[in-house]
Amino acid sequence: MRTYKVNSLERGLAILRVVREGDGPMRNQEVVARTGLPKATASRLMHTLTVMGYLRRIDQGSYVLGEASARSGRAMLDGLRLQRYAPCFHDLLAETGALACLEARIAGSMVPVFRWSTEGAMLLASGLCADTASIDALTRVCFDFFFGDLATAADPAREVTIRQLSSVRWCHQWDEPMGQLVACTGVRHRSVGCFVLSARLPQADPPSVERMASVGSQLLRAAGAISSETLELNGGEDGDTSA
Amino acid sequence: MATHPLETVWRDSAPLSPRPDLAGIVRRVYAEGAATRQRTSARKTAAPRQQPGSDFVEALGHGLGLLECWRGADVWLTNSALAERSGLTRSTVSRLTAVLVDLGYLARDPDQGNRLRLTVSTLGLGFGSALAAAAVSMVKPELAKLARELDVYAALGIRRDDKIQILENVASPFHPDAVVMDVGGLLPVCRSASGLAAMSALSEREASPLIGRLRSHYGERWESVQRYMDRKRHEYSRNGYCTSVAILSQDVGAIAVPIMRARSNDIFVLACGMRAPDFYPERVERTIAPRLLNAAEVLTAALC
Numbered sequence: 001m002r003t004y005k006v007n008s009l010e011r012g013l014a015i016l017r018v019v020r021e022g023d024g025p026m027r028n029q030e031v032v033a034r035t036g037l038p039k040a041t042a043s044r045l046m047h048t049l050t051v052m053g054y055l056r057r058i059d060q061g062s063y064v065l066g067e068a069s070a071r072s073g074r075a076m077l078d079g080l081r082l083q084r085y086a087p088c089f090h091d092l093l094a095e096t097g098a099l100a101c102l103e104a105r106i107a108g109s110m111v112p113v114f115r116w117s118t119e120g121a122m123l124l125a126s127g128l129c130a131d132t133a134s135i136d137a138l139t140r141v142c143f144d145f146f147f148g149d150l151a152t153a154a155d156p157a158r159e160v161t162i163r164q165l166s167s168v169r170w171c172h173q174w175d176e177p178m179g180q181l182v183a184c185t186g187v188r189h190r191s192v193g194c195f196v197l198s199a200r201l202p203q204a205d206p207p208s209v210e211r212m213a214s215v216g217s218q219l220l221r222a223a224g225a226i227s228s229e230t231l232e233l234n235g236g237e238d239g240d241t242s243a
Numbered sequence: 244m245a246t247h248p249l250e251t252v253w254r255d256s257a258p259l260s261p262r263p264d265l266a267g268i269v270r271r272v273y274a275e276g277a278a279t280r281q282r283t284s285a286r287k288t289a290a291p292r293q294q295p296g297s298d299f300v301e302a303l304g305h306g307l308g309l310l311e312c313w314r315g316a317d318v319w320l321t322n323s324a325l326a327e328r329s330g331l332t333r334s335t336v337s338r339l340t341a342v343l344v345d346l347g348y349l350a351r352d353p354d355q356g357n358r359l360r361l362t363v364s365t366l367g368l369g370f371g372s373a374l375a376a377a378a379v380s381m382v383k384p385e386l387a388k389l390a391r392e393l394d395v396y397a398a399l400g401i402r403r404d405d406k407i408q409i410l411e412n413v414a415s416p417f418h419p420d421a422v423v424m425d426v427g428g429l430l431p432v433c434r435s436a437s438g439l440a441a442m443s444a445l446s447e448r449e450a451s452p453l454i455g456r457l458r459s460h461y462g463e464r465w466e467s468v469q470r471y472m473d474r475k476r477h478e479y480s481r482n483g484y485c486t487s488v489a490i491l492s493q494d495v496g497a498i499a500v501p502i503m504r505a506r507s508n509d510i511f512v513l514a515c516g517m518r519a520p521d522f523y524p525e526r527v528e529r530t531i532a533p534r535l536l537n538a539a540e541v542l543t544a545a546l547c
Contacts, residue, residue: 006339008302044300071369192363
């Protein structure tokens with residue numbers, strides 16, 4: 001039950017989400033239409049968001065997201081201190097071109113937010129990754145399997161993934177033309193929330209059974225470490241030193 | 244008739260014992276009271292970011308201010324730490340954090356002494372959006388300088404997969420309609436100077452999956468697109484910039500320089516556009532390119 005209610009805060013955050021979902025310049029009227037707020041209220045809230053740097057008013061009177069809007073998300077990811085999990089991916093990412101991503105569901109699509117690779121660990125502040133689009137479907141099914149609902153229409157391609165997830169808790173797809181093996185699993189952090197951990201590995205030939213077993217076990221181990229922050233428990237406050 | 248200076252007139256007309264200036268006293272008391280009130284309130288509330296009496300909604304401002312309290316390696320914060328950092332009263336903080344927990348932006352853990360932590364929902368406020376990727380407001384003065392000095396349309400864009408999205412732009416004050424591409428606008432990566440500059444700056448590893456997708460997108464036309472891209476890559480390695488004339492739009496010529504940020508895979512692009520007849524090699528090489536490369540250096544420092 002809600003004890004307190006602060007309408008303007010709730011509405012202001014809703015406006016930000018709407019602009020984020022639009023992912024482009026949005027006019028005042030459009031925000032009003034999508035949030036259902038009265039026009040005067042919406043413009044007062046948008047003015048506040050603009051003053052605080054969460055929105056930016058561009059020449060034509062439309063609004064786009066401002067830099068401050070990404071700040072709390074970045075602080076949340078900084079708090080997870082994801083770079084310290086690099087040792088978990090040591091074997092998985094031994095080959096050049098291999099990378100692992102932590103992906104979150106933002107505005108309805110899966111967005112990679114952090115990346116580990118041989119070149120080092122990196123926060124992906126503008127959501128860009130080598131080839132997100134091609135595996136979006138796989139990570140989306142994985143997210144829905146662990147944290148959402150799979151009640152929507154059956155799709156034969158999805159059935160295979162769901163079968164894999166139900167039996168071994170991770171799923172994979174071998175993309176022959178790209179020479180790439182993609183594997184992913186869910187990460188549920190008790191306080192922070194849900195993510196998908198994915199790995200993209202160069203794989204020119206069909207993966208062997210041993211290869212699959214090794215990829216799966218490493219992926220699940222890394223997901224377990226991130227979800228329980230176990231490195232921190234073992235290494236105390238200086239968990240970073242092990243990374 | 245003798246003339247009196249103005250102050251003498253006033254002195255002469257004033258009675259010997261001046262009446263107390265009641266209106267002045269009221270004004271002074273009010274002003275002093277306001278100063279005291281402000282001092283007192285400054286202790287209790289966050290510093291106002293906007294003049295009072297405006298359209299600023301305080302509760303929203305305070306709530307967002309709380310979300311900004313997590314810095315550096317902060318993980319769990321108590322209500323009192325939040326009160327200290329935000330400058331809000333304890334009761335305001337506990338009211339606002341209750342709402343933020345309720346809305347799912349904060350998590351409270353009894354095992355952590357009821358301390359608070361940001362959740363994955365905070366990502367939905369703007370993280371991962373290319374438009375929020377950098378402090379672009381700092382960039383506008385530099386773009387305005389370019390636009391005025393060179394009589395060009397100047398823009399900063401960012402690569403988003405196979406497109407370049409315009410983050411900020413300034414039209415030429417002399418030819419405002421020469422190029423029309425607003426904030427949020429998208430340019431194709433292999434058919435615009437900006438896109439070609441970004442492609443040339445991509446590492447081999449990042450470029451190869453992108454090229455794979457472009458190949459399937461362009462189908463039969465791919466060979467000619469690829470030849471064009473190779474030519475532009477050579478231009479980039481020779482000069483440090485890419486140009487394109489009448490490719491995307493018949494009457495526009497453009498030149499672009501990529502800007503890379505340390506510890507990030509973001510590629511920004513600084514570009515100038517003008518009418519195709521104004522885009523002749525001599526002007527581009529002698530005047531525009533050196534100025535653009537210089538501006539790119541300034542912006543690299545601003546964006547990093």
